[in-house]
Amino acid sequence: MAGVEVAGVHGRPVCTTRHGKVEGRVSADGTASFLGIPYAAPPYGGLRFCPPVAPEGWAGVKEAVRFGPTAPKSPYEPPLDALIPEENRDGEDCLNLNVWTPSPGPGARLPVMVWLHGGGFANGSGGACAYDGSAFARDGVVFVSVNYRLGADGFLHLEGVPDNRGLLDQIAALEWVRDNIARFGGDPDRVTVFGESAGAMGIGVLLTVERARGLFHRAVLQSGACHHWLRPASARLVTAHLARKLGVEPTADAFAAVPMAALLRAQGELRAEIGRRPERELWGEVAVNVMPFEPVTGDDGLPMPGPDCGVDILVGSNREEYRLFLVPVGRIDALSGRKLRAMAAAYGLDPQKGPDTYREARPGASDGEILDALATDWFYRIPAIRLAEAVPGTRVYEFAWRSPRFEGRLGACHGAELGFVFDRVDDPAYVPVIGDAAPRDVADAMHGAWVAFARTGDPGWEPYDTGTRATRVFGGGDGGAEDGTVAHDPRSRERLLWEGVR
Structure with a gap:
């Protein structure tokens, strides 16, 4: 671990980010992990339904040995709740990420893999034991997993605020990787983003977003590509249904005033209703894929990436x-x-x-x-x-x-x-x-x-x-x-x- 700082009495590795120092831990096999690192400020209060902004810096050394809070979500319906691993950790500082590395500190320039979890844009967490990155670090890769906003907070279409806030979170996390990963032994010029299901579908959108260009150089899309998104008309139908269910106006301010527990309960009920009555006149495109929270595109849909996208794809x-x-x-x-x-x-x-x-x-x-x-x-x-x-x-x-x-x-x-x-x-x-x-x-x-x-x-x-x-x-x-x-x-x-x- 040449070039890495060591934290006093703990003897743990310390890496410096642009916002402050973080102290990780080392496993028995020599892999270092840094968990729950904030890459953006908590998306609540005045930042609710807003694009992600940089977190406040901190003095001293922040302990990073436990997974951070997860984005709020309603549970999977039975029996999927017993089949799909799901972890919930309360707290507003949910825009955080985790790093596993075989060589913390500058100089190693190892390939980087950034994981975007699935869950239908409404479930899942990057801070799950199932997504432990030790095997990637063992094989010479710096591994990063990301939490991003889900459900209504991440993807509900609301007038006056940006769409696709969960994807904006992913871009902010990739910008964090660009700016900081060299300090963890990674090469910011060799970043592979990979994801499964909704994670892969989100990557399909990121391949077409100019702001994401250059933030990753390779992409792995598992069980998802560029075909899952909503046109504005369908997205407005979802918003109207959820607002009626909650008895509020379909505005960002009105949704922000709803207690989180009630919002999450309504989200789960909404998904169940779509499954029971998958009628296009009620739900638009959602009637076929039964996912009410998806990236919102323009009226012409999502353009397919072309030969000039600049990304190797698997x-x-x-x-x-x-x-x-x-x-x-x-x-x-x-x-x-x-x-x-x-x-x-x-x-x-x-x-x-x-x-x-x-x-x-x-x-x-x-x-x-x-x-x-x-x-x-x-x-x-x-x-x-x-x-x-x-x-x-x-x-x-x-x-x-x-x-x-x-x-x-x-x-x-x-x-x-x-x-x-x-x-x-x-x-x-x-x-x-x-x-x-x-x-x-x-x-x-x-x-x-x-x-x-x-x-x-x-x-x-x-x-x-x-x-x-x-x-x-x-x-x-x-x-x-x-x-x-x-x-x-x-x-x-x-x-x-x-x-x-x-």
Whole structure:
């Protein structure tokens, strides 16, 4: 740890940021961690619903050995609350981040990976044990995880205040990385931002935002790309519904006066209402994706990044993403053919031809299993392909290892890859989804590819193009036989269904 300061009686590492000194701790393996570092001021009081501003500086040395407060959020609905790790820590200073490094202090110039958590823009936390960055630090990467505003505070459309405050928080965190990470051993000119689900969808927006340009040089988008956002008309519908539910005017001042507990309760109820009545005249675009809190774009939607975006990209999805939302609740067995056809039509496919095409490759599959395949493509796989088609040199992956949970029916579901990417398949936080005997070799391959990409921009397989459509498969659908292969244009007939649709 050459060049790092040592804090008096604690003997702990100290790094200097632009706002003051922080004291971390060192684990038994020699990894240093600095937790709960504020990158912006608490977004409350006069700063509620405002863009993030720099935190106040501090004198002396701030202890940074515990995760900081998390952004307020309503809980996941059962049974997801028992499957997805969620941590809540009260406190207004929720715009904070965490750093793991093998070499605190200036001079090392190691690659940096910045993690943006998922959770539908309404849940999740960067300060979660499941996102411990020790394995990345072990492999020579400075790892940063970020908390950002969620739900109404982060993404509700309100006249007179900026949209996408949660994304502005992410940009502020990346600016903090640019300005400070060299003191933690990182290279500000080799920053990879990566995220899953809403985290990846947010990155899809950041790829098009001028203020974010140059703050990161590589991007990994897991189960999310550039297709999840709301036009202003849909965003206004959400705001109006939430305001009526709370009995307030749809203004920033009125929402700021609502007690946080009541606001969070209403947010949870709103999501449930959309799920019960997913009607476009009520919710606009939200009726299809059932996420009321998403980035708001202009009337023309989000422009797709192009060849000049200046970012190396790795993007992909899990083979059976939607099973997370079908299997635990029993919906996979209860879905009718009529509902399947209605969902196909809502996604823009022919209500008969679409399901029939998916059924050809899955003889004997139930209507619920066909919906999983179809919805997985609409939400995750096709958006990943469209991003790869738009940005030459992009690498594409598919996670196909099938979880044994729920009698093997959970499959390669949404979020199942996280323990593999973080090389933490033994972490109890991941056991509810992947079980307690996940294959170590798949974790070694996937985590290793992410680290290699952060170092060099090459995860170990050829780029995707419209000729070969090379897709690296991690963990075969039959328990491992496909692992290590590169498939070319997998499930092409199903992909072609979405041409001109998604």
